[in-house]
Amino acid sequence: MSTLSDYVALTKPRITVLVVFTTAIGLMLAGASASASLALCTIAGTALVVASANVLNMYLERNVDAHMHRTRGRPLPAGRMKPLPALVFGVSLGSLSLVLLALAVGPLPTLLAALALVTYVLLYTPMKQHSPAALLVGAAAGAAPPLIGSTAATGGFELPGLLLFAVLFLWQVPHFLAITLFRREEYARAGLQVQANEAGGERRARLNIVLYTAAVVSASVLFVPLGIARWPFLVVALAAGGLFLAYGLKGIFGTTDERWARNEFFVSLTYLTVLLVALLLDHRMR
Numbered sequence: 001m002s003t004l005s006d007y008v009a010l011t012k013p014r015i016t017v018l019v020v021f022t023t024a025i026g027l028m029l030a031g032a033s034a035s036a037s038l039a040l041c042t043i044a045g046t047a048l049v050v051a052s053a054n055v056l057n058m059y060l061e062r063n064v065d066a067h068m069h070r071t072r073g074r075p076l077p078a079g080r081m082k083p084l085p086a087l088v089f090g091v092s093l094g095s096l097s098l099v100l101l102a103l104a105v106g107p108l109p110t111l112l113a114a115l116a117l118v119t120y121v122l123l124y125t126p127m128k129q130h131s132p133a134a135l136l137v138g139a140a141a142g143a144a145p146p147l148i149g150s151t152a153a154t155g156g157f158e159l160p161g162l163l164l165f166a167v168l169f170l171w172q173v174p175h176f177l178a179i180t181l182f183r184r185e186e187y188a189r190a191g192l193q194v195q196a197n198e199a200g201g202e203r204r205a206r207l208n209i210v211l212y213t214a215a216v217v218s219a220s221v222l223f224v225p226l227g228i229a230r231w232p233f234l235v236v237a238l239a240a241g242g243l244f245l246a247y248g249l250k251g252i253f254g255t256t257d258e259r260w261a262r263n264e265f266f267v268s269l270t271y272l273t274v275l276l277v278a279l280l281l282d283h284r285m286r
Contacts, residue, residue, distance in 0.1 A: 006075035010058050010086060011051035011093075019050045019145045022168060025276060026149025028283055029160035029228060034153040041104035042152040046145050048097030049113045053120040053141070055090030059083060060125050067190040070183065101148075109152040116144035132195040135176055143168035160228050163219065167275070170216035174209040174248060175268040181205055181261035206251040209264065213248045217241030220275055229282045236278040244271040 023046045027039050034042075058065065058076055062083060065071035075081040094117055101110040120141040127134035143165045150161025180187060180194040181202065187194045195201040195208070220237045223229040247267045251260050 003080075006081050007089060009075055010055040010081075010089065012054040015054065016047050016051050020047050021276065022164070023047070023145040023149040025280060026146030026161050026164055027153050028149075028280070029146075029164060030150045030153035030158060038105060038152060041100055042109065042149055045097045045101035045105060045109075046113060046148050048093050048100065049117050050145065052090050052092075052094035052097060053117050055086060055093060056121045057125050059086045059090055060121070061128075062086075064129070064190045064192065068183075068186040070186060105152045106155060108155065109148045112144055112148050112151060116141045116148075128192045130193060132193050132198065132201075134193070135173060135195075139169050139172040139176075142172055159226060160223075163222060163226070163228065167216055167219050168272075170212050170219055171268065171272055173212040174216075175265065175272075177205045177209050177212075178261050178264040178268060182258045182265070206248075210245070210248045210252060213241075213245050217245055223279065229279060233278050233282040237275060240271050240274045240278075244268065 020043055023043050024039070027034055027042060058074060061071075062074075062076035065074050066077035071077065076083060076086055098110055098114055098117075101113055119137060124134055124138040124141060127137055146164040146168060147157075147161045150158055150164070154161075177195065180196045184194060184196040184202075188197050195205045198204075217237070220241060221234060223237070224231060224234040244267060247264060251264060254260075
């Protein structure tokens, strides 16, 4: 029998917390004064739409999840919850989020949230069983929250929000490629298509980790010449980015074992955390 904790697990709360953080930074960098109520409704609405996407993703992939050690303990494949309640829960969260954003925030953030939801659930989720390119589709949806925050504050597309969207989009590629490298056998059993399982794909995945890491580091330093952040942020971005890139290069020219891929995953998380905190502190110190 399903419990409250099962419903919470369906929303992937750790991802939702990250979403709240990036949405708040998008609001902050917009450069426009947003009322407390607007900010709260924006963050709540975005968190709800991401939670909805996660729930519906688990609903659609419940049979796939049963074949993977990492996911078979989730409420649906473990049999603690029936599919219908999960579907109703996911649709309800999505509906609530879009109504909240439409009534309390604005049409553009609502449209972006709806597009992200549809892209993640109806494009990315089924595409994972057919093409490794699904990663890029999912990355676009995953990078939407700060753009929702930015457009909520300004009513339109502004450079800070677009740049933060680009950073998060690019960052997700090495982050998730690292996961596919150390879990490629599980992905194969589940029937999910990832680059690491293609002929010669492991080498290409490691190369793409380096290429996209270089791209995200390059994008991150643009905050300074574009006047969004100051030189202390540049120092942090270059130092953290240099370490991130150096560890990625180790996967090509150094060790190639599974431990490297696992560490690359954690290095990517650390990099993003440091970068976002530095961006937040730079703004607060102005």
